[in-house]
Amino acid sequence: MALNMPTFYKRTGSAIVFGAIMLTGLLWPLEWPFLCLVCLINVLCLRDYFRLMQKIDKESLWPGWLPPVIHALSLIIILTFSLRGYDTAEAILWGIFRTLPLVVPVLMMVCTLFKRTALMALMQSIGGLFYITLPMILLVNMRLHDMALPIALIAMIWINDTMAYIVGSFIGKTPFSPISPKKTWEGTAGGALLTIIAAAVYGYLSHTYRMVDWVMLSLLTAVAGTLGDLLESKLKRMADVKDSGNMMPGHGGALDRFDSLIVAAPVVFVYVNWFM
Incomplete structure (x- = not known):
């Protein structure tokens, strides 16, 4: 099969840009470039995640304000963990896990005031925080450690x-x-x-x-x-x-x-x- 040169150049160019951004964030001695890289990955992955969820569950009611709110919340959480330092961030992390059994039922009770479709959208959004934002927080923790x-x-x-x-x-x-x-x-x-x-x-x-x-x-x-x-x-x-x-x-x-x-x-x- 003949090589498609426009496609090859497109893939190569995007890979070079992607690699340069990754290497800058990973290898720069200061912590803020890595933090910027993690925040960028978090936002872009959450955007893709929301698109997939809306295609998977077409019946869910996704308010226009919900994805931006989740994006902002995820960035606030990541920045809070990074600014607090490794030991404090780890303590906060386990504190979140300990409070989940109380927080989740309260959220579900509040969501019963809305339609089922709104409840599903909210729960899927919270799932995105655990699926994507939590690993980003743990990456920041590891970077602070070594x-x-x-x-x-x-x-x-x-x-x-x-x-x-x-x-x-x-x-x-x-x-x-x-x-x-x-x-x-x-x-x-x-x-x-x-x-x-x-x-x-x-x-x-x-x-x-x-x-x-x-x-x-x-x-x-x-x-x-x-x-x-x-x-x-x-x-x-x-x-x-x-x-x-x-x-x-x-x-x-x-x-x-x-x-x-x-x-x-x-x-x-x-x-x-x-x-x-």
């Missing part, structure tokens, strides 16, 4: 996705899941194995943490990242769309690019806090 952690997490996701695609292209034969027909067991296993090897080599050479920690982080990232990709693929199938958005020409939306990170970040955060 700059290397979010960089390593994103690098491992990239290695896993790239190697899974390459291995699957050459030897992939067994379908991994009907949710994502292009994924194969061979590609998935190959991507995870090569990610673990790369992390082990880095752990052996860097001595920043134990090599076993890097191996476990890479394994958890590969598994959780794959599950995150499948989850987003399921949402797109339910919405009957190919891409979550059109943020990156030729690459899809923000949720397409960060689906693995969204699920992997909480898993890595738990391991870092409990075992490292």
Whole structure:
């Protein structure tokens, strides 16, 4: 098949811009560029999430003010956590979890005053905060703890996705899941194995943490990242769309690019806090 040069240039150009923004936020020594990057990812992913939810549940009544309010609330939460510092932010995080059993019933009681469609829209919006904003908060927490952690997490996701695609292209034969027909067991296993090897080599050479920690982080990232990709693929199938958005020409939306990170970040955060 002949190479479509306009499409190739479009994909390459958007990838270069995307990569430059990511590297600036990740590698800049100061904390505010990373915070800006996280806020940008949060807003763009929430936008795609709202689009998918409205396509999935067409009966839900989405007030025009609801998405902007959720966007603003999510940014306020992220900024609050970052300004409070690592220890205080962690304490606030667990405080939120402890109060959820009280907050959720109250919200549901208030929502009964509205139609069911409004209730569903509100609950889906709250779900977006947990699905997208919570992982962004945990990324900020890890950045406050050690700059290397979010960089390593994103690098491992990239290695896993790239190697899974390459291995699957050459030897992939067994379908991994009907949710994502292009994924194969061979590609998935190959991507995870090569990610673990790369992390082990880095752990052996860097001595920043134990090599076993890097191996476990890479394994958890590969598994959780794959599950995150499948989850987003399921949402797109339910919405009957190919891409979550059109943020990156030729690459899809923000949720397409960060689906693995969204699920992997909480898993890595738990391991870092409990075992490292």
